[in-house]
Every structure is written in structure tokens, then in C-alpha cells.
Amino acid sequence: xxxxxxxxxxxxxxxxxxxxxxxxxxxxxxxxxxxxxxxxxxxxxxxxxxxxxxxxxxxxxxxxxxxxxxxxxxxxxxxxxxxxxxxxxxxxxxxxxxxxxxxxxxxxxxxxxxxxxxxxxxxxxxxxxxxxxxxxxxxxxxxxxxxxxxxxxxxxxxxxxxxxxxxxxxxxxxxxxxxxxxxxxxxxxxxxxxxxxxxxxxxxxxxxxxxxxxxxxxxxxxxx
Amino acid sequence: xxxxxxxxxxxxxxxxxxxxxxxxxxxxxxxxxxxxxxxxxxxxxxxxxxxxxxxxxxxxxxxxxxxxxxxxxxxxxxxxxxxxxxxxxxxxxxxxxxxxxxxxxxxxxxxxxxxxxxxxxxxxxxxxxxxxxxxxxxxxxxxxxxxxxxxxxxxxxxxxxxxxxxxxxxxxxxxxxxxxxxxxxxxxxxxxxxxxxxxxxxxxxxxxxxxxxxxxxxxxxxxxxxxxxxx
Amino acid sequence: xxxxxxxxxxxxxxxxxxxxxxxxxxxxxxxxxxxxxxxxxxxxxxxxxxxxxxxxxxxxxxxxxxxxxxxxxxxxxxxxxxxxxxxxxxxxxxxxxxxxxxxxxxxxxxxxxxxxxxxxxxxxxxxxxxxxxxxxxxxxxxxxxxxxxxxxxxxxxxxxxxxxxxxxxxxxxxxxxxxxxxxxxxxxxxxxxxxxxxxxxxxxxxxxxxxxxxxxxxxxxxxxxxxxxxxxxxxxxxxxxxxxxxxxxxxxxxxxxxxxxxxxxxxxxxxxxxxxx
Numbered sequence: 001x002x003x004x005x006x007x008x009x010x011x012x013x014x015x016x017x018x019x020x021x022x023x024x025x026x027x028x029x030x031x032x033x034x035x036x037x038x039x040x041x042x043x044x045x046x047x048x049x050x051x052x053x054x055x056x057x058x059x060x061x062x063x064x065x066x067x068x069x070x071x072x073x074x075x076x077x078x079x080x081x082x083x084x085x086x087x088x089x090x091x092x093x094x095x096x097x098x099x100x101x102x103x104x105x106x107x108x109x110x111x112x113x114x115x116x117x118x119x120x121x122x123x124x125x126x127x128x129x130x131x132x133x134x135x136x137x138x139x140x141x142x143x144x145x146x147x148x149x150x151x152x153x154x155x156x157x158x159x160x161x162x163x164x165x166x167x168x169x170x171x172x173x174x175x176x177x178x179x180x181x182x183x184x185x186x187x188x189x190x191x192x193x194x195x196x197x198x199x200x201x202x203x204x205x206x207x208x209x210x211x212x213x214x215x216x217x218x219x220x221x222x223x224x
Numbered sequence: 225x226x227x228x229x230x231x232x233x234x235x236x237x238x239x240x241x242x243x244x245x246x247x248x249x250x251x252x253x254x255x256x257x258x259x260x261x262x263x264x265x266x267x268x269x270x271x272x273x274x275x276x277x278x279x280x281x282x283x284x285x286x287x288x289x290x291x292x293x294x295x296x297x298x299x300x301x302x303x304x305x306x307x308x309x310x311x312x313x314x315x316x317x318x319x320x321x322x323x324x325x326x327x328x329x330x331x332x333x334x335x336x337x338x339x340x341x342x343x344x345x346x347x348x349x350x351x352x353x354x355x356x357x358x359x360x361x362x363x364x365x366x367x368x369x370x371x372x373x374x375x376x377x378x379x380x381x382x383x384x385x386x387x388x389x390x391x392x393x394x395x396x397x398x399x400x401x402x403x404x405x406x407x408x409x410x411x412x413x414x415x416x417x418x419x420x421x422x423x424x425x426x427x428x429x430x431x432x433x434x435x436x437x438x439x440x441x442x443x444x445x446x447x448x449x450x451x452x453x454x455x
Numbered sequence: 456x457x458x459x460x461x462x463x464x465x466x467x468x469x470x471x472x473x474x475x476x477x478x479x480x481x482x483x484x485x486x487x488x489x490x491x492x493x494x495x496x497x498x499x500x501x502x503x504x505x506x507x508x509x510x511x512x513x514x515x516x517x518x519x520x521x522x523x524x525x526x527x528x529x530x531x532x533x534x535x536x537x538x539x540x541x542x543x544x545x546x547x548x549x550x551x552x553x554x555x556x557x558x559x560x561x562x563x564x565x566x567x568x569x570x571x572x573x574x575x576x577x578x579x580x581x582x583x584x585x586x587x588x589x590x591x592x593x594x595x596x597x598x599x600x601x602x603x604x605x606x607x608x609x610x611x612x613x614x615x616x617x618x619x620x621x622x623x624x625x626x627x628x629x630x631x632x633x634x635x636x637x638x639x640x641x642x643x644x645x646x647x648x649x650x651x652x653x654x655x656x657x658x659x660x661x662x663x664x665x666x667x668x669x670x671x672x673x674x675x676x677x678x679x680x681x682x683x684x685x686x687x688x689x690x691x692x693x694x695x696x697x698x699x700x701x702x703x704x705x706x707x708x709x710x711x712x713x714x715x716x717x718x719x720x721x722x723x724x725x726x727x728x729x730x731x732x
Contacts, residue, residue, distance in 0.1 A: 061390075062436040063429045064397035066408055071429070074421040074642070077649040092651055094635070161288070168290035172401075174635040174646075179292055184636070187529055187618045190536075190556065192300035200289045207288040238500055300533045401638075403527045416489065416641025417496065419648075419670040 002194050009185050009198035016178040017202065019095075023167045023177060026099050028160065031106035038111035039118070053111070060108035065166055069101040073173045098170030106163055113159060117152035118144070150221045157214035161207050168203075178202060235414045235424070242410035243431050245324075249396050249406060252328035254389060257335025264340040265347065279340065286337035291398055295330045299402040327399035327406075335392050342384035346377045379450040386443035393435055407431050477541045477701045481520045484510050485540035488525040489639050491664045492725040493546035493690075496525075505725035506544045509563065509718060513708040529618055529638060532556055535693060541701060542694050546658065548620045548687030558696050560705045562689025562732045563718055567680030568621055569659035570604075571666070574675050576653060581607060583679045590684025600679055601628065608632040614643045614652035621656045623685040640665075647674065660726045689732050 041053035060068065076082050076091055090096045121144055129139035171180030182199040186192050267279035286294065350373060358368045400409035411428035415421035486506065488496045494504040502523050514521035524540045535543050535557065549559045567587055572578045583604065588597045608629040615621040617636035625634050635652055637643040644665050647655045655662070659680050665671040682688075692709075694702040712718045718731040 059429070059433065062433045064394040064408065064432060066397045066400070067411075067425060067428050067432065070408075070412065070415075070421070071425040074415060074645055075425045076422070077645070077651070078420065078422045083649060092649075094651070165288075165290040168292045169398075171292070172638070174637060179290060182293065183296060183529075184617070186296060186300050190300070190533055192297050192533075196289075196293055196297040199293055200285065203290060203293070204285065204288050235498065299530055401527070402530070403525065412639075413489070413496065416639055416645070417498070419645065419668075421645065 002191060005189065005191055005194040006198050009182070009195045010201065012185060013178050013181050013195075013199050013202060016176055016181045019175065020164075020167050020177040023095070023099055023102065023170060023175075024163055027102035027106055027167070028163055030099070030103040031110055031163075034103060034107035035110035035114060038107055039114045042111065042115060043118075057108045057111060060105055061112075065101070065105050065169055066172065068105060069098065069169055069173060072101045073097040094170070094173045094175050098167075098173060098175055102163065102166055102170070105166065106159060109159055109162075110156065113152050113155045114148065117148040117155075120151050121147050146221070150218075150223075153214065153218050153221060157210065157217075160210050160214075164203065164206055164210070235410075235418070238405075238410050238414065239407070239424075239427055239431065242405055242407045243435070245404070246393070246396050246406040246431075247435065249324060249328050249331065249399065249404070250389075250393050252324075253331035253335055253396070254392050256328060256332030257339055257388075257392070258385075260332065260336035261339035261343055264336065265343045268340065268344050269347065283337045283340050286334055287341075291330075291334055291395055292401070294334065295327075295398055295401060298326055298330050323399075323402050323404040327396065327402055327404045331392055331395050331399065334395060335388055338388050338391065339385070342381050342388065343377065346381035346384070347373070349380050350376050375450075382443065382447050382450055386439070386447070389439055389443070390436055393439065394432070397432075476538075476695065477698045481522060482514065482517075482542065482701070483540035484521055484523050485526050485531060485535055485543045486510075486523055486545040487528050487531065489528075489641060490546050490658075490661055492660055493658070494544075495664075505564070505721050506546065508721045508725070509712070510544050512717060512721070513705065513712060516708045516711065517704050519704075527638065528616065532693070535695060541698065542692050542705065544692050546661075546690055547693055549689055549691045550620060550623075550685070550687035552623070553687075553693065557693040558699070558702055559691040559693055560702055561709055562691045563709050563713065564722055564730045565682070565689035565732050566658050566660045566726070566730045567682045568624070568656060568686055569662050569676040569680050571647065571655045571657070571662045571674050571676045572653060573647070573650065574673050578607065578611075578654065578677060579675055581677045583677075585679050587678070587680040587682070589682050590686065592683070604679070604681075605629045605631070608654065611654055612652045613654045613656060614646055615656050616640050616643055619657075620686045621658075624681070625656065627685050644671065660730065663727070 038053045038056065041049040042057075044050060072091070073094065082088060082091065090100065125143055126136070126139055129143055130136065134142070167177060168179035171177055171183060174180075176184075178199060182195050186195045189195070264279045264282060267275040270276060354372060354376070355368070358364070358372050363371065396406055397408035399406060400412060403409065405413075407428050411424040414424045418424075486494045486502065488494055488502050490504075492504050494502060494506045497503050502525070507523070510521065510523075526534050526539065528545070531543055531545060531547075532553070534540065543557075547553070549562055553559070583600050585596060585600050588600050590597070590601065605628055608625070609631040611632050612635065613625055613629070613632045614635045614637060615625060617638055622634070622636055625632055632654075635646070637646070640657060640661055643652075643655055643657065646652050648670060655674075659676065662671075662674070662676055666674050666676070692702075692705055694705075709718075713731055719729045722728070722730045
């Protein structure tokens with residue numbers, strides 16, 4: 001066990017932390033926004049929107065993230081029509097392809113989390129709120145939303161940890177984030193165990209921080 | 225479209241064969257993972273502080289580190305890493321290196337970590353009164369385990385196990401980096417060879433969707449069957 | 456409790472393989488299968504290429520039974536060391552870095568590394584003073600060409616396959632370029648065609664093969680082609696250090712095949728030119 005190598009790899013891999021965090025934050029933020037749209041579509045009475053969002057969630061949750069990443073990066077780039085269009089500004093960069101794939105992926109899963117959070121709220125509350133003179137909007141903001149958030153927090157914190165792990169997959173499309181750097185070190189030194197330990201420690205620390213932050217958030221939102 | 229045809233010039237038969245490979249690896253990984261989870265659940269529920277910590281160590285690490293890194297660990301360090309893990313369990317021989325086994329092993333380890341949590345939650349959810357009642361009736365040990373606890377554990381754990389199966393199916397796509405010819409790898413090779421990634425990635429997606437949809441239906445049926453008579 | 460451990464331990468009980476050393480019987484040849492015309496895979500799923508033909512011929516001459524095992528480039532050396540196969544014949548150049556882990560046979564073919572750009576790119580017009588250079592030379596003309604190549608690549612997006620001599624060259628000489636590493640040559644070609652990278656660096660034969668196809672005909676290579684230095688000295692078979700006997704067998708066969716022109720013929724068939732050593 002080459003401890004020196006673990007030490008050196010640790011700092012080399014840490015250089016990719018910035019890129020990893022950028023990808024994670026961007027994907028989570030954009031994914032959250034997208035997921036709200038998906039939920040709205042899902043709950044709407046419009047057949048087309050409803051079906052679209054349901055199919056969207058079905059396809060994204062039923063296929064591996066790796067397939068989605070490859071599809072966006074290589075699959076779309078195949079068509080000259082795509083390369084000449086305006087979307088190419090985004091799709092040209094591996095970074096944005098990775099963010100796009102992760103955004104879409106987390107949006108599908110998050111929309112389900114939000115949907116079940118909303119579903120778990122007793123329906124009668126909306127009626128009683130309007131009976132008390134609140135507008136639907138006020139009822140949503142003051143009564144439903146806090147409860148939905150409280151319900152969803154544990155599941156969403158899990159989703160964040162899944163995103164931290166998922167960000168490692170974008171190393172496959174040439175992005176040099178932490179896992180990409182780890183792989184590069186492994187293929188040069190043939191020492192997978194040491195590099196694994198170094199990279200693993202960083203990811204575990206990240207997960208630990210997220211878990212601790214969310215414990216505090218859960219406390220703040222709890223009714224006890 | 226003729227690229228997908230069967231026979232020598234088409235990739236259709238390769239993709240189908242890869243589909244069966246995905247299924248095979250998933251089944252092996254799932255079986256291995258579930259069996260491996262059992263001792264870990266027992267460790268977590270035990271009174272021993274050492275066993276509890278070891279089991280927690282295992283689940284925290286495997287669930288917290290990206291699957292890709294776990295696969296790199298065993299792929300690049302094949303014999304070293306697998307033999308090291310095997311030696312923990314007391315096996316000191318040489319182990320044949322085989323992409324299928326390495327892949328099933330990796331995904332199996334990941335499956336074991338998640339399954340440990342699901343099974344532990346399920347066991348804990350069984351009302352304590354059941355154990356006391358069994359004792360009162362004189363049912364103990366393995367009879368209690370197989371007759372009372374396991375059927376109930378299964379019912380509660382089934383949705384979670386269903387989720388883990390979906391996870392396993394999709395994680396097998398990551399084994400493509402080790403060269404095992406499952407759906408993802410075959411699609412990647414075909415894309416590169418024919419310069420037509422779109423067609424093959426869509427095909428791969430459809431194959432995965434078929435697998436996950438059939439699995440979903442299967443688990444839904446199993447859940448209704450196991451919940452029979454339970455209010 | 457004990458029973459469970461036995462069950463789990465038995466899961467690990469798969470057929471024992473001998474300690475990673477050639478057992479004197481069948482020779483398993485590890486190759487990538489994704490680097491035509493050295494070694495590629497056709498639509499029927501079979502391996503074909505210059506090295507496939509050459510290896511089959513060598514095995515016939517050595518009187519041993521051979522089988523091919525495909526392995527992704529990234530793990531090709533670890534898999535050899537782990538015992539997945541006995542020799543690597545996959546367009547692997549002989550470099551000092553690799554010699555720390557494996558032993559090489561004598562070189563059987565050698566090809567330069569080429570820079571490839573899109574025909575409409577500004578770089579397509581670049582002409583260097585020399586057609587090909589060897590980085591082992593330290594004379595003025597070579598240094599000047601190296602300098603201008605480095606200047607050309609500065610800040611440009613360059614693509615290479617990961618874990619190759621081409622990656623080593625960019626990292627050692629042209630670190631001012633924006634490097635993207637791909638796990639397969641095919642992925643590199645796809646991105647080169649899509650315009651995500653401006654320059655691709657890989658073996659000349661591999662690029663020639665791609666450019667001769669419809670999808671690659673908008674690319675052109677620019678001079679110089681390069682060899683030596685980080686590019687190593689020729690392509691050889693890689694063996695585990697303890698398999699000296701197997702390596703000697705191969706050396707004898709390779710020498711004979713080079714002497715009587717068999718390798719030349721195979722090279723000409725697949726590369727269109729004689730690249731035997």
C-alpha cells in the first residue's frame with residue numbers, strides 16, 4: 001500500500017473538485033427548475049402536457065444515465081442540422097452536454113419526489129384554507145408548500161447525493177472532473193487501490209457535508 | 225435501418241445477444257448482492273459494536289462512492305482487489321479473471337449495500353410483538369426465521385427490492401467500461417464502427433426500457449400477491 | 456452463522472486459473488479490436504486487421520494454438536498482468552514507460568503519428584519544412600519543426616486516445632494545447648468530425664483508414680508525421696516479464712517473417728504501404 005501515492009493522488013484529484021462542484025450545482029439548480037415545470041405539466045388537465053411529462057419521466061427513469069449522456073454528446077452531434085443550428089453553442093462543449101444530461105436526469109427524478117410530496121398532503125387542506133378566505137395562491141404558499149418541502153427533504157437530500165455520484169459519469173465524455181483525473185492517474189500508475197482510496201475520501205467528505213447540512217434543514221422545517 | 229438487421233452485415237443479432245448478457249449480469253449481480261446483504265443485515269442488527277461498525281462502514285462507503293470508481297477499482301486491480309475481498313471471507317486461492325464475473329461482482333457489491341438498508345428497514349418494521357408471540361407459541365430459531373419473519377420481511381421489502389433491481393439493471397451499463405459486451409458496450413462499439421451513434425443509442429435505450437418495464441410489471445404483480453389478506 | 460460464510464465463500468470458488476504465467480499451451484492474444492487497420496472489428500463481429508493476419512501467421516510458424524481476446528485500450532496492460540491473456544498485439548509502441556511494466560518483442564511494424572484537421576480549417580494550409588521527423592534527433596532542423604508544431608497547437612483543442620504515446624507527446628511537448636482524451640479512436644473521430652476538437656493526433660495508418668471512408672473524407676492530415684522520443688520505437692508485442700520463453704518464441708518467428716517479407720506483404724495489404732521494421 002503506497003501511502004505516498006494516496007497523498008499525491010488526493011491533491012491531484014482535488015484539482016478537479018471545482019469542475020465537479022460546478023457541474024453538480026448547475027445540474028441541481030437547473031434540474032430543480034425543470035422539475036417544477038414537469039410537475040406542473042404532470043398535474044395539468046391538458047392531455048398533451050400530461051402525456052408528455054409522463055413519457056419524459058418514464059423514459060429518463062427507465063434508461064441508464066450513461067446512455068443519456070452518450071446520446072446527448074455523440075448521438076445529437078451526428079446530424080449536420082444540429083451542428084449548424086443554434087443549440088450547437090451548448091452542445092459543442094462537453095461540459096454543457098454533461099450538465100444538460102444531468103439536468104434532465106435529475107429533473108425526472110425530482111419531479112416524482114415533488115409530486116409524491118404534494119400528494120401526501122391531505123386534500124382537505126386546500127378546501128378549508130379557501131373556506132377561511134385564503135386565495136388558492138396563498139393557500140399554496142403558506143400551507144401546501146411548507147408541508148411539501150418538509151415531506152420531500154429526505155428524498156431530495158438523497159437525490160443530491162445521487163447527483164454527486166452521477167457527476168462522475170461525465171468523465172466519460174472527456175471532462176476532467178475528479179473521477180476523470182482519478183482514471184488518468186490509475187492508467188499511468190496501475191495503482192487502482194491507492195487512487196480509489198484518495199478519490200473515495202473526497203466523495204465521502206462531500207456526502208458527509210451534504211448529509212449534515214440536510215440534518216440541520218430537516219430540523220428547521222420540522223414541526224416538533 | 226438495415227444496420228439493425230440480423231445476420232452478418234447487421235448489428236441486430238449483436239444487440240440482442242448483448243441484451244441477454246445485460247439480463248444475465250443483472251441476475252447474477254442481484255442474486256450475489258441479496259445473499260451478501262444477509263450477513264450485513266445480521267451484523268447491523270447485532271449487539272456487537274464491532275460488527276455494527278463494520279457493516280455501517282461497508283454500506284456508507286459503497287453507497288457514497290461513485291459506482292464508476294468502484295468498477296475502476298475492481299477492473300484495473302482485478303485479481304488484487306477481488307482476492308483481497310475474498311481473503312476477508314477466508315478464501316485464499318487464485319481467482320479466474322473474467323469480465324462477466326468482475327462486472328457481476330461489482331454491481332453485486334453495490335446491490336448488497338443498498339439491499340442491506342432495505343432489508344434492515346423491513347426487518348425493523350416487523351412489530352416486535354410478533355417475535356414475542358412466536359416465542360410464546362414455542363416457535364424459535366430457524367422455524368421462526370423462515371415461517372414468521374422472512375415472509376413478512378419480503379412483503380415490506382418488495383418495493384425497495386424492486387427499486388434495487390432497476391438500479392442493478394441500469395448500473396450494468398457502467399460495466400461497459402470493462403469491455404463486457406452488454407447493451408451499452410455493444411451500442412458504443414457499433415456507433416463507432418458505423419459512425420451512427422444516434423441509431424444505436426436509441427436502440428439501446430429501447431432495449432433498456434423494455435427490460436425495466438417488464439421488471440416493473442413483474443414486481444407490481446409480486447407486490448399484490450404478497451399483500452393478499454393484508455389490510 | 457458459519458453456514459452463511461461457507462455459502463458466500465463458495466461463490467468465490469470459480470475454476471482456478473494458474474498463476475499469471477504462460478502455461479506452455481494455448482497462447483491467448485490480447486488486442487483492442489477498435490484500431491483499424493492494425494486491429495478492427497467488422498460488421499460480423501470478427502476481428503480483422505494487419506496484426507490479426509500477422510499474429511495468425513506467427514502462431515502457425517511457431518506451431519502453437521492461438522486465440523484472440525478483445526480488451527479496451529485503457530485496461531490492456533493491467534489485464535495482461537492479471538493473466539487475462541499472454542501477449543498484447545494491439546499497435547502498442549515500445550516505450551520506456553511501458554518497459555517498466557512489460558517486456559517487448561522486437562518491433563514488427565512502425566508508423567508515424569499524424570496530425571489531422573478538417574479540410575476547411577485554417578490549420579489545413581500548414582506546411583512544415585520536413586515531411587517527417589524523429590524526435591530522437593536533436594539537430595537544428597528537427598528542433599525548428601518541433602517548435603513550429605508546438606506553436607501551431609498552442610491553445611488549440613487537440614484530441615488523443617487516452618493512455619497512448621500521442622497523449623504523452625502532447626503532455627510533454629505541447630502542454631499549452633487544450634487536450635481532450637478519448638477512450639477509443641472511434642470517439643475521437645466522431646468528435647473530430649463534429650468539430651469539437653480542431654486537431655486529432657494518432658497513428659497515420661489509423662487516420663488514413665478513417666479518411667478513406669465516407670464519414671472521414673472531410674479531414675486531411677498535415678505534415679509532419681512524427682516518430683521517436685515519446686512516440687517510442689516501433690510497435691511490438693508486450694509480454695509479462697516472467698514470460699521470457701514465450702517472448703523468445705515470438706522474436707524468432709517475427710525475425711523470420713520480417714526476413715522473408717511476409718510482414719511487408721501484410722503491411723502493404725492493410726496500410727497501402729510497407730511499414731514493416
